[in-house]
Amino acid sequence: LEMLTMWGMSLPQVATTLAAALVGNQAGLLSDAVLNAVVVMMLVTAILGPLIVRQTARSLPVPETELSTEAPESDWQATTDRPFTIVVPVYNPRTEQYLIELAALIAEYWGGVIKPLAIANAQSQMDSPRMNRVFQQRESLLATAAQLGQSLNVAVDPLLRIDNHVAEGISRTAREQKANLVIMGWSERHTFTARLFGTLIDNVLWSTHCPLAITYLRMSPRKMTHCLVPIKQFTAAEAHKVQIAIAIAQHSGAQVTLLHVTPRPPSTHREMALHKRMRALAGEISPDIDLQVRVHCQADTAKAIVQEAQFCDLVVMRTYRRRSSTGDISISDISNQVARQLNCSLILLGEPRSNWLHQASQ
Incomplete structure (x- = not known):
């Protein structure tokens, strides 16, 4: 099978053969009949080669390498000076509860802390009515997250941040807090690539320094x-x-x-x-x-x-x-x-x- 596969891969005669035949024909060394035969050969080998490889390569035996049974070394380890930290951006009340519950289970497993994060978009005037409304909304989300976390008996440290960009605010906060994991959620899935990976989660996924858990619960x-x-x-x-x-x-x-x-x-x-x-x-x-x-x-x-x-x-x-x-x-x-x-x-x-x-x- 290996020999047939290699032969099939080397069988097509197209570029060099055609160029040499054209030069020979123009120089008068090869007749038109020989040139036509070369063209026919080129077509046959170009079609036959891939077909042979397709049939034989499927049956090639795959060498079985020895697999080590040692566990891979994970960097998800809590230390005495820094507990396992999970940043959970909260911006959708419909997904907030399940996100906090998931974060609580992971934090409980690792003995860590949850840090719910709310991002308020920066305004040109920090005392404007719009800024006050945004702050109240974000504080309400954080209060709900804190209550959920406390009811689940895990440590909760809510964070409120002002930033020009939500995605950058999440990535920067995760880095500043030395987070081990960021958990985010989305509520729609039927336009998966367009809606999810083209917007907020797209940018966080690209820029965050730690693993990002994208959840549909x-x-x-x-x-x-x-x-x-x-x-x-x-x-x-x-x-x-x-x-x-x-x-x-x-x-x-x-x-x-x-x-x-x-x-x-x-x-x-x-x-x-x-x-x-x-x-x-x-x-x-x-x-x-x-x-x-x-x-x-x-x-x-x-x-x-x-x-x-x-x-x-x-x-x-x-x-x-x-x-x-x-x-x-x-x-x-x-x-x-x-x-x-x-x-x-x-x-x-x-x-x-x-x-x-x-x-x-x-």
């Missing part, structure tokens, strides 16, 4: 019973997704399923290694948490995730921030496909640009 995180976490790579960023699901499961007793999708059936040895690697991502967890690991064999990753999520309350995925040719943030194709088809809650975890550049270089 259809129910209270405290009532979820089954969380699905697709696993692609075995890195610290993947471990962050697992830790969010475990933080939810620790309170509600939810089942957490880690799913790895592969296009070809793995050997028994490799499947066992994959199971160990996925469990290593979870680290040391309470025996009360029902952790399941699955290896799903299917070429269409998005379809496999949607199938597994049919009976789940939450799917936790990862998204990559990259600039498109138009300058906008583009979401990965798999995340986009899954988000459009899911009927349950969704969390997309965006990692800082420095993190995934570092992983790509390794």
Whole structure:
């Protein structure tokens, strides 16, 4: 198969052959009949080569490398001088409660603090009636967030900031507070790319220094019973997704399923290694948490995730921030496909640009 694939890749004779034949014909070294034969050969090989590669490359065996079972080193660690800090921008009363509940579960898991953040757009006159109304609205949102946090027995430190740009205000505050995580939400999903990643969350996702959890919560995180976490790579960023699901499961007793999708059936040895690697991502967890690991064999990753999520309350995925040719943030194709088809809650975890550049270089 390897020889056939290589032969198929080297078979097309187009550019150099055609140029040499034209020069030879113009110089009188090759007849018109030979030139026509070269053109026919060029067409045949240009069509036949890709067809051969397409048929043979699918069946090429993929070498199975040894997978380490050691857990990746995570930077989500609270210290004695700085607790695990979660910044939660509050600007939509419809999503505020679920956001605070999610932040409270994560803060409880890490022994951290929630910092609800309200941004007031700067005005030319700070004593204007409009500025006073904005301040009152933001203070009301922060008061509600503080009450929710206190009722959930977590430390709450509300923040009110004046800034010219909301997205920059969120990113700057997160940096100033040395936040470990920013949690934001959106209420509409049918125009996912246009509405979500073209506006506020677009800019925060691109500029924040820490992971950003973009959430669409259809129910209270405290009532979820089954969380699905697709696993692609075995890195610290993947471990962050697992830790969010475990933080939810620790309170509600939810089942957490880690799913790895592969296009070809793995050997028994490799499947066992994959199971160990996925469990290593979870680290040391309470025996009360029902952790399941699955290896799903299917070429269409998005379809496999949607199938597994049919009976789940939450799917936790990862998204990559990259600039498109138009300058906008583009979401990965798999995340986009899954988000459009899911009927349950969704969390997309965006990692800082420095993190995934570092992983790509390794």
